[in-house]
Amino acid sequence: MPKPRIGSTNASARRRSGSSDTRVLYLVRHAIAAEQGPEWPDDDLRPLTERGIARFRKAVDGFATLGLKVDEVWTSPLVRARQTAELLAAGLSDRPPVKQLTVLAPGHPPVRIVDELARATPRRRLAVVGHEPDLGELAAFLMGTRRAIPFKKGSICRIDVESSGGGWSGTLSWFASPRLLRHLTE
Secondary structure, eight states: OOOOOOOSSOHHHHHHHTOOEEEEEEEEEOOOBOOSSSSOOSGGGOOBOHHHHHHHHHHHHHHHHTTOOOSEEEEOSSHHHHHHHHHHHHHSTTOOOEEEOGGGSTTOOHHHHHHHHHHHOOOSEEEEEEOTTHHHHHHHHHHTOSSOOOOOTTOEEEEEEEEETTEEEEEEEEEEOHHHHHHTTO
């Protein structure tokens, strides 16, 4: 996996100089989906289960208690990711629009995902709904690490990303399991 170029100046110096492009990315793995098998032979069409929908709605309620803003929700075109993205957007007070991005489907390298997102939107606070192992690889790429971060179904992490001089440098702000998110509402 290619590593991002990380500038030699620190993030606060880039912000002061106005030369940085700061984005907040919320990486979201799709919720619990039907198993692939005779009932769902086409992986692209597998929907969320009733349990997956119910549990992710509670996780979104927990996420919403944090009072965070999301400008847009970008999703893989696969059914389970689109459903997850719709649940996420519907559960947030600002009801951000949901948009599809083909490179969020399984099998695309992180550098391509980052490039496509940068081209697709100027917005700064994005939720990105996708699949494993791609999300974990994307998180690692953004943070400049080699080891992918494992995402359970319904997990959300926040990575603050600075871009400057053609490179990307991200910092993991937090990572929340779906269980933790559900407990935020208790």
